[in-house]
Amino acid sequence: MMSASTLLPLRVAIIGAGQVADKVHASYYATRSDVRMVAVMDSRLEQAQAFAERHAIPSAWQDAHEMLQAVKPDVVSVCSPNRFHFEHVMAALESGCHVMCEKPPAMTPQQADEMRVAARRAGKVLAYDFHHRFALDTQLLREAVLNGTFGEIYFTTAQALRRCGVPGWGVFTNKSLQGGGPLIDIGIHMLDAAMYVLGFPAVKRVTAHSFQKLGNRKNSGQFGEWDPAQFTVEDALFGTIEFCNGGVLRLDTSFALNIREQSIMNVAFCGEKAGATLFPAHIYNDEGGILQTLSQREEADDQRHLRSMEAFVRHVMGEPVMIADAEQGLVIQQLVAALYEAAEKGESVTLC
Incomplete structure (x- = not known):
């Protein structure tokens, strides 16, 4: 977590340019003056580009690892299909990012546990959108x-x-x-x-x-x-x-x-x-x-949905608010x- 007085605005990247990323994640981030969306990635580059244009995001990518390495965001929203949650969450955590991941956490409990351990080791917030x-x-x-x-x-x-x-x-x-x-x-x-x-x-x-x-x-x-x-x-x-x-x-x-x-x-x-x-x-x-x-x-x-996203951002900024955290995500x-x-x-x- 970080204090509200440092590293603002939060620089956010979105992985997966589908409906939930559009209607929930990007729409919420756009309401905050202390958050700036800096990149979006989707396996279909044209969809990422259209998403970027719609939300005034400066860069669109087709590879999540390349995006994370080049952009170095503070926060990542993972909105990709379930099969890719594990890969994308782990990559974001390894890049030093806080993560808001759509449900389910992953495909297996073993993956969810690895994600939990990785977040704890990195000292980063990992939350799930159980809104x-x-x-x-x-x-x-x-x-x-x-x-x-x-x-x-x-x-x-x-x-x-x-x-x-x-x-x-x-x-x-x-x-x-x-x-x-x-x-x-x-x-x-x-x-x-x-x-x-x-x-x-x-x-x-x-x-x-x-x-x-x-x-x-x-x-x-x-x-x-x-x-x-x-x-x-x-x-x-x-x-x-x-x-x-x-x-x-x-x-x-x-x-x-x-x-x-x-x-x-x-x-x-x-x-x-x-x-x-x-x-x-x-x-x-x-x-x-x-x-x-x-x-x-x-x-x-x-x-x-708004309250879920708000709780995540506030938690990242150091406020002791409830989130659907990695431990509870593993239980589910x-x-x-x-x-x-x-x-x-x-x-x-x-x-x-």
């Missing part, structure tokens, strides 16, 4: 947990479900580049939000079942078209995480599932004193068969890997 934990709703529930409002939370359900929401762009249906489907793409967000609110309890074992029933048969949905012959990821995975404290977290994820709603992205917590749903935050209990609201937000906070990566392993083997995977 749902930065919503005001999530913060409200986390504070309620710490205050004892729920008592013991023994059952949690996290859902990231779409009726027909297979991404028709990018590489989301390519297992070799993504590492998986809805679990590692959207389910991982609700998993992190749930684990954050619960305080990252130790995990005893996981079980899971995955399916490929719709994505390899259909070819279009609410997010465009895809080639069912090239659909190599699961289109749904359902898992159960058992904690050492006796609690259970049920995780349901899908790109395509015959449900009534077009999309469900939420977490529910059931405690001995009270329960809650996350988006929008609503804490409640029962008295004589009547629902009693203890606390409630009228609308879910839609500034969570381990859980994702265990869920995939349990689904593949058809048996539980023990983690402690």
